[in-house]
Amino acid sequence: MSNQTEEIKKKSSSLYEIQNKKLKDQVNLKTSFDWTKYETHLNNEIQEERKKFEEIYTKTLPKVQELEIYQGIVTHLSDKTIIVDIGFKAEGAIPINEFRENFNIQVGSKIEVMVVKMDYKGQCILSYEKAKMLRNWQRINEAYEKSEVILGFVAARTKGGLIIEIFDIECFLPGSHINVKPVRDYDTYVGKTMEVKVVKINQKTKNVVVSHKVLIERDIEEQRKEMISKLDKGQVLEGKIKNILPYGAFVDLGGVDALLHITDMSWPHINHPTEIVQLEQELKFVVLGVDKDKNRVQLGLKQLQPHPWNSLDKDLKVGSKVKGKVSVLADYGAFIEIIPGVEALLHISEMSWSTDLSSTQDFVQIGDELEAVILTIDRQERKMSLSVKQLTTDPWINIQEKYPIGSKYIGFVRKFKNFGVFLELEQGIYGIIYTNDLSWVKKIKHPSEFCSINDKLEVIILAIDTQARRLNLGHKQLKENPWKKYENIYYVGSIHNGIISNLFDKGAFVKFTEDQEIEAFAPLRFLEKKDGATLKKGEKTHFKVIEFNKETKKIVVSHTSIYRDKDQKKEQRMRNRKFERSTLGDIAGLAKLKEQIEKEKNK
Numbered sequence: 001m002s003n004q005t006e007e008i009k010k011k012s013s014s015l016y017e018i019q020n021k022k023l024k025d026q027v028n029l030k031t032s033f034d035w036t037k038y039e040t041h042l043n044n045e046i047q048e049e050r051k052k053f054e055e056i057y058t059k060t061l062p063k064v065q066e067l068e069i070y071q072g073i074v075t076h077l078s079d080k081t082i083i084v085d086i087g088f089k090a091e092g093a094i095p096i097n098e099f100r101e102n103f104n105i106q107v108g109s110k111i112e113v114m115v116v117k118m119d120y121k122g123q124c125i126l127s128y129e130k131a132k133m134l135r136n137w138q139r140i141n142e143a144y145e146k147s148e149v150i151l152g153f154v155a156a157r158t159k160g161g162l163i164i165e166i167f168d169i170e171c172f173l174p175g176s177h178i179n180v181k182p183v184r185d186y187d188t189y190v191g192k193t194m195e196v197k198v199v200k201i202n203q204k205t206k207n208v209v210v211s212h213k214v215l216i217e218r219d220i221e222e223q224r225k226e227m228i229s230k231l232d233k234g235q236v237l238e239g240k241i242k243n244i245l246p247y248g249a250f251v252d253l254g255g256v257d258a259l260l261h262i263t264d265m266s267w268p269h270i271n272h273p274t275e276i277v278q279l280e281q282e283l284k285f286v287v288l289g290v291d292k293d294k295n296r297v298q299l300g301l302k303q304l305q306p307h308p309w310n311s312l313d314k315d316l317k318v319g320s321k322v323k324g325k326v327s328v329l330a331d332y333g334a335f336i337e338i339i340p341g342v343e344a345l346l347h348i349s350e351m352s353w354s355t356d357l358s359s360t361q362d363f364v365q366i367g368d369e370l371e372a373v374i375l376t377i378d379r380q381e382r383k384m385s386l387s388v389k390q391l392t393t394d395p396w397i398n399i400q401e402k403y404p405i406g407s408k409y410i411g412f413v414r415k416f417k418n419f420g421v422f423l424e425l426e427q428g429i430y431g432i433i434y435t436n437d438l439s440w441v442k443k444i445k446h447p448s449e450f451c452s453i454n455d456k457l458e459v460i461i462l463a464i465d466t467q468a469r470r471l472n473l474g475h476k477q478l479k480e481n482p483w484k485k486y487e488n489i490y491y492v493g494s495i496h497n498g499i500i501s502n503l504f505d506k507g508a509f510v511k512f513t514e515d516q517e518i519e520a521f522a523p524l525r526f527l528e529k530k531d532g533a534t535l536k537k538g539e540k541t542h543f544k545v546i547e548f549n550k551e552t553k554k555i556v557v558s559h560t561s562i563y564r565d566k567d568q569k570k571e572q573r574m575r576n577r578k579f580e581r582s583t584l585g586d587i588a589g590l591a592k593l594k595e596q597i598e599k600e601k602n603k
Contacts, residue, residue, distance in 0.1 A: 069131045074109045084113055084126055092124030099128060136167035140208060144198040149215060152196050157186040164196060164210060171198075177211035180220070220255070221295075227256045228295055235287045239299070241277050249273050251285060251299055258297035260285065265301050267308045267341030269327040276301065308341025309382045318374050322386070326368045329360050336372065336386055344384035346372060353389045353396060353428035354469065362415075395428040396469050403429075403471060405461050408478070413455045421447040423457060423473060431471030433459060440476045440483065441517045441553070483550045486518065490555055495544050495562065500527075503537045510543055510557055518555070520545070526558035535559060 076083035081093040082105065094113065099105050114131035115124055143150050152164035152171065161174040173196060175183055196210040231237075239251040239258065248261040265276040277283070285299040316322065324336035324344065333347040351363040364370065372386035395402075403409070403425070411423035411431065420434040438450045451457060463472035490496070490512075498510040498520070507523040522543065527535040535541065547556035 069112050069114050069134060072111055072113045072126070074105060074107050074111065077105070077107055084111065086113060086115070086124065086126070092126035094126050094128050132168070136169050137206075139167050140169060140198060141201065144201055147197065149195050149197055150210075151193055152210065154189045154192050154194055157190055162186055162189055164194065166196070166208070166210070169208060171196075171208040171210045173210050173212065177209075177213045180213055180216050224256050224295055225292075227253070228290060228292055228297060231256075231287055231290050231297060233287055233289060236284055236304070237287065237299075238282060239285055241279055241281045241283070244273050244277065244279060246272065249277050253297070256297060258285075258287075258299045260299045260301060264288065264299070264303065267302050267305065269335070269337065269343065307382070308339060309379065312339065312342055312379075316374060316377065318377060320374045321371060321391070322374060323369065323371050324386075326364050326366050326370070329364070329366060331360065334360050334364050336370070338384070342382075342384075344372075344374075344386045346386045346388065350375065350385075350387035350389055353392070353394055354430045389428070392428070395426065396466070399429075399466065400464055403461050403464065405463065408458060408460050410456055410458050411473070413451050413453055413457055416447045416453070418446065421451065421457075423459060425471070429471070431459065431461075431473040433457075433473045433475055437462070437474040437476055440479065440481055441519070443519075443553075482518070483553060486555075487548070487550055490518075490520075490545050490548055492545050492548055495542050496557075497540065498543045498557065499540045500535055500537050508535065508537070513540070520555035520557045522557050522559065526560045528560045530563045 070086040072084035072086040074082055075085045075091065078096075080096055082096060082099065083091055083093055085091045092113070092115070105111070111128060112131045112135060113126040113128055114134060116127050116130065117125040142148075150166050152166040154162050154173075155165045155170065156163045158172075161172055162178065164171045164173050173194075175186065177199070178186075178189070194212055195215055196212050197214050198208060199211045199214065200209040201207070237253055239253045241249050242252040242257065243250040246262075248259055248265075251258045251260050260273075260277070262270065262273050265273060270276060283301065284304065285301055286303045287297065288300045288303065289298040290296075322338050322344075324338045326334050327337040327343060328335040333345055333351075335343040336346050337343050346364075348357055348360055348363075351357060351360075357363055370388060371391065372388050373390045375385045375387050375390070377384045409425050411425045413421055414424045414430070415422040420432050421438070423431050423433060425431060433447075435444050435447060438444055438447065442450070444450050457475060458478060459473040459475055460477050461471060462474045462477065465472065497513045499513065500508045500522075501511045501519065502509040505524070507521060508527060510520045510522050512518060512520070520543070522535075524534075526546075529535060529541075541559055542562055543557035543559050544561045545555060546558050546561060547554065549555075
């Protein structure tokens, strides 16, 4: 590079000499010469020539990129630096302390270095450590992308895991990724080598997370696939109960986990797997199914025992009566266990002749024993259905003759709804009393305000719905409508004795002492007494009816109106008296005035 520089300098000096010679020739030829114009012209030509020489010089510089790795050759060794030639006619110095881990460096050794910086003079700043670090990061990333297995050295333990050195880079191995089983003592791994796999790299923070567990799981999965490939439906194997869950248990078949569902544990119904199996219990199982694509195995335990349907009485047929115990409840019915392992369905529609059963729990509970008749039985499909209501005659036959409209009966309160009360008149015969048919007088928001479950209640038949199999009942109809009588007693303006039965924000309810069944409403502004105080709950006094509505069964009363009306009448009387006096005075004055006018006329 120094030889080329010298050549360029020589060309520049020769250019200057040529220009001077031209100048001398022109001076000799002409006596008058414009020196200013000549200097400007000469400078422009020199600048153009210099640009050409700079382009030539730039092309001779090495094409070296900063922060790239290059293969170099050691050309010189000293106590403090090492000179490395990276080609392109470029050399650089590296401090000797960057080679503290590599003592085999000699003149002529080939090493990889990074060009940290390069100036226009061709001087390079090189680094051996940075090149090594970059190359190691490239190897780490390559191993991550290719999912390669790497051998690392466990340098130390830390909180939550281990520090593993891979390609001179410290990586983190979490404790949960050391083994498939929990590891308590991390110190046993320090100072040893371990195969790991890079599972995560954070390029910003330069953090690397590795795992040893994934390699173990891979081996286990390969062994599992191999074992599952040898399994077949119907095989009987020995296994150990590994884990118990509400829906079943997991069985260890010696490296392969299989599911034993709760429905495959016992022919009789069970509520929890612990009724049949226990942890660490070793049993024989039959393979029910193998999914080799998903590596799943399903086992059975009850299938090793004879099916209970085989021991069912052969004389049982449609119409036979059986006894059983309720084992399972569902929305659509209940399952009745006839013998251990044999269950029959009792549909909700076959529980009662009544159509008012809203849920299975309204008729039976788990553990109840009952008698039923067989509706269907299929020994091949092992299915049976039962009926309880078929044991009795349909009570709705000739219902209009048994319960004619207008007849009176006593029933039992069985159920509440927001709209009314369900009464049982006899088994299978239910009726409904709507809320507005409970009382003539009381305003009932919910039937529970009027009666309680299992109370006896006298009713009258109002209507019969044969299709819905329901009777429409009434209770208030047992008495005459008292509002015809109340119309003549509690007319507007009448005053009655009453007691405050209930007090709330908007007013109070008042019960009349002469009839405790009826209640009137008094707005808050009409509860004010003459002394300014407000009536309280339980206080007795007089009330005036200010509104009566027979259709809506509403009576509005006021205590305040009693004394206010009296005061208004008294004030009116006083006004009338003043008016009368003023009128008589005016008449007397007019008479005197008339007399004076007449006297003046006579004069």
